[in-house]
Amino acid sequence: MNITVRVWRQKNADDKGRMVTYGVENVSEHMSFLEMLDVLNEQLTLAGDDPIAFDHDCREGICGMCGVVINGIAHGPEVTTTCQLHMRSFEDGAVIDVEPWRAGAFPVVKDLVVDRSAFDRIIQAGGYISAPTGSAPDAHAVPVPKDDADHAFDAATCIGCGACVAACPNGSAMLFTSAKITHLGLLPQGQPERESRVIGMVEQHDHEGFGSCTNIGECTSACPKGIPLDTIAQLNRDLLGALAHGKA
Amino acid sequence: MTTNVSEQFHAVGEDIHDTKAPAGPIERRWDERKFSTKLVNPANRRKLSVIVVGTGLAGASAAATLGEAGYHVKSFCYQDSPRRAHSIAAQGGINAAKNYRNDGDSIYRLFYDTVKGGDFRARESNVYRLAQVSVNIIDQCVAQGVPFAREYGGLLDNRSFGGVQVSRTFYARGQTGQQLLIGAYQALERQIAAGTVEMNTRHEMLELIMIDGKARGIIVRDMVSGEIETHTADAVVLATGGYGNVFFLSTNAMGCNVTATWRAHRKGAFFANPCYTQIHPTCIPVSGDYQSKLTLMSESLRNDGRIWVPKKAGDDRAPSDIPEDERDYYLERIYPAFGNLVPRDIASRAAKYQCDAGKGVGPGGLGVYLDFADAIARLGRHEVEAKYGNLFDMYAQITGENPYEQPMRIYPAVHYTMGGLWVDYDLQSNLEGLFVAGEANFSEHGANRLGASALMQGLADGYFVLPYTIANYLADGPYEKIDDSHPEVVAARTAVEERIEKFLSINGTRTVDSFHKELGQIMWDYCGMERTEEGLIKAISMIRDLKADFWSNVKVTGVNEELNQTLERAGRVADFFELGELMCIDALNRRESCGGHFRAESQTEDGEALRHDDEFAYVSAWEFGEEQPTLRKEPLEYEYVEMKSRSYK
Numbered sequence: 001m002n003i004t005v006r007v008w009r010q011k012n013a014d015d016k017g018r019m020v021t022y023g024v025e026n027v028s029e030h031m032s033f034l035e036m037l038d039v040l041n042e043q044l045t046l047a048g049d050d051p052i053a054f055d056h057d058c059r060e061g062i063c064g065m066c067g068v069v070i071n072g073i074a075h076g077p078e079v080t081t082t083c084q085l086h087m088r089s090f091e092d093g094a095v096i097d098v099e100p101w102r103a104g105a106f107p108v109v110k111d112l113v114v115d116r117s118a119f120d121r122i123i124q125a126g127g128y129i130s131a132p133t134g135s136a137p138d139a140h141a142v143p144v145p146k147d148d149a150d151h152a153f154d155a156a157t158c159i160g161c162g163a164c165v166a167a168c169p170n171g172s173a174m175l176f177t178s179a180k181i182t183h184l185g186l187l188p189q190g191q192p193e194r195e196s197r198v199i200g201m202v203e204q205h206d207h208e209g210f211g212s213c214t215n216i217g218e219c220t221s222a223c224p225k226g227i228p229l230d231t232i233a234q235l236n237r238d239l240l241g242a243l244a245h246g247k248a
Numbered sequence: 249m250t251t252n253v254s255e256q257f258h259a260v261g262e263d264i265h266d267t268k269a270p271a272g273p274i275e276r277r278w279d280e281r282k283f284s285t286k287l288v289n290p291a292n293r294r295k296l297s298v299i300v301v302g303t304g305l306a307g308a309s310a311a312a313t314l315g316e317a318g319y320h321v322k323s324f325c326y327q328d329s330p331r332r333a334h335s336i337a338a339q340g341g342i343n344a345a346k347n348y349r350n351d352g353d354s355i356y357r358l359f360y361d362t363v364k365g366g367d368f369r370a371r372e373s374n375v376y377r378l379a380q381v382s383v384n385i386i387d388q389c390v391a392q393g394v395p396f397a398r399e400y401g402g403l404l405d406n407r408s409f410g411g412v413q414v415s416r417t418f419y420a421r422g423q424t425g426q427q428l429l430i431g432a433y434q435a436l437e438r439q440i441a442a443g444t445v446e447m448n449t450r451h452e453m454l455e456l457i458m459i460d461g462k463a464r465g466i467i468v469r470d471m472v473s474g475e476i477e478t479h480t481a482d483a484v485v486l487a488t489g490g491y492g493n494v495f496f497l498s499t500n501a502m503g504c505n506v507t508a509t510w511r512a513h514r515k516g517a518f519f520a521n522p523c524y525t526q527i528h529p530t531c532i533p534v535s536g537d538y539q540s541k542l543t544l545m546s547e548s549l550r551n552d553g554r555i556w557v558p559k560k561a562g563d564d565r566a567p568s569d570i571p572e573d574e575r576d577y578y579l580e581r582i583y584p585a586f587g588n589l590v591p592r593d594i595a596s597r598a599a600k601y602q603c604d605a606g607k608g609v610g611p612g613g614l615g616v617y618l619d620f621a622d623a624i625a626r627l628g629r630h631e632v633e634a635k636y637g638n639l640f641d642m643y644a645q646i647t648g649e650n651p652y653e654q655p656m657r658i659y660p661a662v663h664y665t666m667g668g669l670w671v672d673y674d675l676q677s678n679l680e681g682l683f684v685a686g687e688a689n690f691s692e693h694g695a696n697r698l699g700a701s702a703l704m705q706g707l708a709d710g711y712f713v714l715p716y717t718i719a720n721y722l723a724d725g726p727y728e729k730i731d732d733s734h735p736e737v738v739a740a741r742t743a744v745e746e747r748i749e750k751f752l753s754i755n756g757t758r759t760v761d762s763f764h765k766e767l768g769q770i771m772w773d774y775c776g777m778e779r780t781e782e783g784l785i786k787a788i789s790m791i792r793d794l795k796a797d798f799w800s801n802v803k804v805t806g807v808n809e810e811l812n813q814t815l816e817r818a819g820r821v822a823d824f825f826e827l828g829e830l831m832c833i834d835a836l837n838r839r840e841s842c843g844g845h846f847r848a849e850s851q852t853e854d855g856e857a858l859r860h861d862d863e864f865a866y867v868s869a870w871e872f873g874e875e876q877p878t879l880r881k882e883p884l885e886y887e888y889v890e891m892k893s894r895s896y897k
Contacts, residue, residue, distance in 0.1 A: 012810065030535040030648065038761070039538055045759050045814060050806050053813055055328060057501040059541045061642075062426055063332040080645065088648050109472055110811040117449065120329050124441035128434035129393045133313040133711045136384070136391035140348065143402025153395035153420060156427060160331055187393050 001027045001092035005040065007052055008099045010108050017108065019097070029088035033076065034059065034066060036087055037098075054112040059083040061224065064159030067166070068112045069099040074163035074222040081161060081224045101166035105173070105209040116162050118208040119176060126200035127180040129189050148186045155182035157225045164219035164227075170211030175219035177205050178235035179227045185238055195242035202239060253781060254837035257788060257876060264869060264882040269373035269673040274888055275355075278377040281673065282716050286723035293318035296722045297481040299466055301453045301508050303330030305425075305703060306686025307487030308432035309710030315439030317715060319722070322479055323436065323445050324468060326452045326503055326816075331433040334489060334501040335686075335706060338425025339546050341409055341417035342703040344382040349406055353414040355379045361412060362701060363889045366666075366694020367843035367859065369521070369867070372888055373673060378692050381712040382704050386418055388711055392431040396420050410547070410591075410699030417700045422546060422638055428703055432710070451477070452816065453508045454747075455740045456484065456515045456682070457730070463512075463682035464730050465737070467744045471816060474809040476744055478737055480730040482722055483681045485714065486512060487706075490665035490687040492525070494824045494831065495776070496768025498662035499531060499544040505820035506827050509669050509688050517677040518670035518869035518880060520690035522827065523835035526697055526844045527777055529595035531661035532646050533615035537765075542661035543646060545639050547699065550588045550595070552623035552632065553656070555579050557616050561606030567617055567655050578602060586896045593696060593777075593844055593857070594896060596660035600777045603659075610657040619655035660777060664702060666693045666844060667834075670869040670882075674717035675709060678869075681727075683718055685709035690867070695843025748808050751818045756801035760817045763798045767791065767821070767828055775832050780848045784836040788829055795825040830870055830877060837879060840864045854897075861891050 002025045010017030024040050031039070034056050041051035056066040061084040070076030076085045090096060098112065106114040144152075156179070164175035181198050184190035190197075206212075213232055220229040270280040288296065297320040300311040308330055311323040325333060345358040358379035363370060386404070390396065396418050397405040409417040420427040439445040450471040457465035457480065465480035491506035492498035513519045530549055531542045556577045558570050579598055580587045590598075599616045602608060609615050624632050629652060633640070640651045647657070668690040675683050675691070686706040693701060730737060774780075774787035798821070806812045841850045841857035842864070850858045867882040 028536050028538065031538050032540070032646075035538045035540050038540055042759050042761060045803060045805055046757075048803075048805060051814060053811055057327060057332055057503050058334060058337050059502055060337055060499075060543050062337050062423070063327075063334070063501060065327060065332045084645055086646070086648065113811060116328055120331075120437060120440075120447075120449075123434060123437040128438045129391065130438065131388070131391035131393075131435070132316045133309075133388060133435075133715065134384075136387035139346070139386045139390040140403055142390075144398055145402050146398045146400050149395050149398040149402075152393075153397075153427070156395050156420075156430065157423060159426075160329065183395065184393050187395070189391055189393050 001029065001087070003027055003090060003093065004095045006095065006097045007111070009052070009111055012110055013107055027087050029086065031087045032059070032083055033070070033085040033087065034083050052112065053110045056083055062159060064161040067101060067161045067163055069101065069166055071097050074101070074166040075224055079224060081159070101162050103165045103171040103210070105171065106162060106165060114162070116160070118210070119160050119162065119173070121208060122173065122177055122201050122204045123180065125204035126193065126197035127184070129184055130193060131189070142188050144187060152183050152186040155179045155186070155227060155231055158227050159225055161224065163222045163224060165210065167218040167222035168211065169216060169218065170214060172213045172219070173205055173210040174213035174232050174235065175223065175227055177201050178231040181235045181238055182231040185234065194238060195245060198235060198238040199242050202235070252837055252839065254833060257833045257836070259873070259876060259878040261871060261878040261880045264880050267371065267373070267672045267882065269371070274372060274376045277373050278380055285716055285720035288719050288723050290318055294320055296320065296725050297322065298483050298485060298718065298722070299324070299479055299481040300485040300487060301466065302333065302487035302489060302686070302688070303433070303436065304333035304335035304487060304489055304686060305429055305432055305706030306688070306710040307485070308333070308429065308436045309707050310485055310487060310685055310714045311445050312432060312435035312439050313711055313715045314718065315442070315444035317719070318444065321439070321445040322448065322481060324448045324451045324453060326450065326471065328449055330436055330447065330449065331430060333429060334504055335703070336426045336429045337501070338703055339422045339544070340548070341407065341419035341424045341700040342385065342428065343409070343416050343700045344386045344418060344704065345379050345416060346383055346386060348404060349415045351414045353416050357414065358382060358416065360889055362692065362698060363694070363886070364892070365696060365698040367696050367894065368694065368861065368865065368886060368891045369842055369884065370692055370694030371884065372886060374692050377713065378705060378708050381708045384712055385704060385707045389428060389431050392435060394420065394427050394431040412698070425703060428707065432707070453488070454511065454744045454819065456512045457737055457740050458515050458679065459730060459734065459736045462680045462727065464727065467740050469744070472811050474807070474812065476741055478732050478741060482725040482727050483683065483718055485683045485685060485718070486669065486688050487685040487710065488688045490668065491827055492662045492665050494767070494828050495662045495771045496764050497534065497539060497542050499528065499542050502541060505823070507820050507823045509684070510823040510827055512669060512677070512679070512682060514872050515679070516872065517679050517682060518871055519667070519830060520670035520867050520869045521667035521695070521834065522831045522870065523775065523838060524666035524695050524844050525662055526592065526664040526666060527596045527660045528663035529592055529599060529660045530618065530658045532643060533610050533657050533659035535611055535647070543642070544661065544663060545643065545658070547592065549618060549636060549639060552627070552635070553588065553618040553620050554622055555588050555616055555618055557602045557607040557609060563607070567609070576607070583896050590896045593846070597777050597846060599660055615657035615659045617655035618658045620651065621655070624652065664697055666690065666695060666697055670867070674720070675714055676717065676721065681721060683714060685714055695845060747819070748815065751802070751804045751815060752808065754800065754802050754804065756803050758801050758803060760802055760804065760814055760821055763794065763802060764817070764821045764824065766794055767824060770794070771828050771831070775828070775835050778846050778848055779835045781836065784832045787832045791825060791829045791832065798822065798825065833877065834868055834870065837868060838864055857894070859893060865891070
């Protein structure tokens, strides 16, 4: 198949940026979306042009490094990561718009590459259990009900890709933040820091310039790992509890 | 003793006899070592600095633990966040000798299985320690909130993995690596917040700084601005993963590379057993020449799937049109005792033989069927879905085929590299102050790694071994402060800058990837699942020619002072050429078949791997030389586990 891509090109953080149109011929339907970009980049390189910069690493949907907006949808038309999207999801002759995540808290570094370090700083603000190496009791000392462990796991599958932020009209990172709050808050080991965690992480979230959550739900529908919206309800409950205890 | 044909490519140096492991009963050795290590007064730790390169399981756990202890840690990764490191992609699980199932497991049994599984090419002392600390790892991870699978009673679930007869594998669905890495990442972020760890993301190490015989720092490139930076410290830890991407196609992440360890090798660190590569049998086959990576599917699929090819070469009928009596279930036929569950190396090689004989299926004839029709008939689709649903979905997502209706196609792919920088019992390389952890070192897996052991080793090194041994080294510090104007620093920086300038100035006609793919094909053809003397000699010459062409004809666009992904890849591929050559030389020297290394000249009458313990029971530690490398042998002795050959018939 032959396709046309219109790609966001931006030299660096200071550049204004623009959409540039490229044709890609002989695209196989079995190619992943990123392999299609690889092929385009080989063409550009041989022509002496600057290839398109995009983030990617594992290419198996787990590292969370890749992610672009395709035809206005974070990670494109299938609910998966960009690296797991294949060209069979597009028709011959398609015109495909490719843009970086759009959010104030994720400034563009170059082309499709954005700076998501705000996510690391949200984790630094409390997204952990303080368990210094060597201090742990036997793993069976505290049984965890299977339901809690399973739900904690579901929330813990977040890959930190940022699609939730890109999809949210408010540019909120509440799904990312609530996934961690839920994961750790459901486990007995996470209880001592439960209130300070939610206060710290939400404060950092706001400080980074992410928008507020207004329960739209675009985040969860774009999430390649299916992090459920009710994690945000969990976050709100924890936050109210912590505030009521005067932990702010 | 006859000279080895490999000696036209290398010199032979003195043997290595001291690995610094304490003597005495094996179960006491780690305690002895810990007791003999020097301690550092907590008040002095802040003044001691450690560089940790890489943030996978080994790197993140080491950086977090050293930060907790109060040392000043500088951590580096090439990704945009430490959470991206490729440990995250490990699916299966992590072994620990907890014996929670009361099924006869013990530290000694895990030790025994690992030494035997490594085909008697790992050190007993190191492996025993690994089995000992395995139990602490699970405790540590649970305390951090790693959501391992649990039973209804709330206790941890275990499963048997990789043909082992005890259930000692802890897991978190098919995402164990992800959950363990996120645990280590969170511990690391906690230390970053506490100010003990200084994190440098999107920074790539390009050179090691050696001063007065000690590793004292690294030169890195800021991948966003292109700035070349100098970082110095009292010790350097490399936890930079494996080198499977020398094959271009592998299950590694796209960015995985050998540059950090190779640069250290060029500065004098021994590179051990580079030819030991693990090739995993159940990966999704290549679909075209645009293919950028291969995806692994858990080998648990072999528990219920039946592997077959058409009996007739070149049979291009759809699998459903091939009647039962025209199919060859070759593993069940050749290995009736183990059938489809033979170890990874045997299953991989058997698939290769079928495809070499023209019986392969799918694009390019590089695939064999993994058929669930019988399992679905026996168990029902529902149960197959419950067991393997996520793997089937993944397969369908990538191939566009429905594995419930037609057999999967699988083919082996490079998955893990057992070789790496040589380290002693303290995980210190032969260079003072340079420590190496996780897949980047060569140590505990011998010639073959068992399933669910990589995660165990990465975390053992980072949480429980390095923090002790590196403290012992730091106790003699702080070492003399290094200025950016020190001649060795200037020389290292200049070398990095000149190399980058060289890449940008060649302006040839071929892309970096085209060279990388060609190198990968040479490695796969001649240094892959089966190696021969003739093929390896040919490969060495092909690699040398290709390398020369690369340095005169590669095209790297753009400039250094920007985010330049082509420039990043050029540097990595340049190092892969040199590593690839050494892998072939190592494979040529090792005229035996063991673990992940199969030499066609060394097989039994019925085609099985034949080890030569009398000649090759040693670690091959290679010393860099501009003209040619030098082989240093570290003899391996087995006091506890009797050397036996593996048999699966």
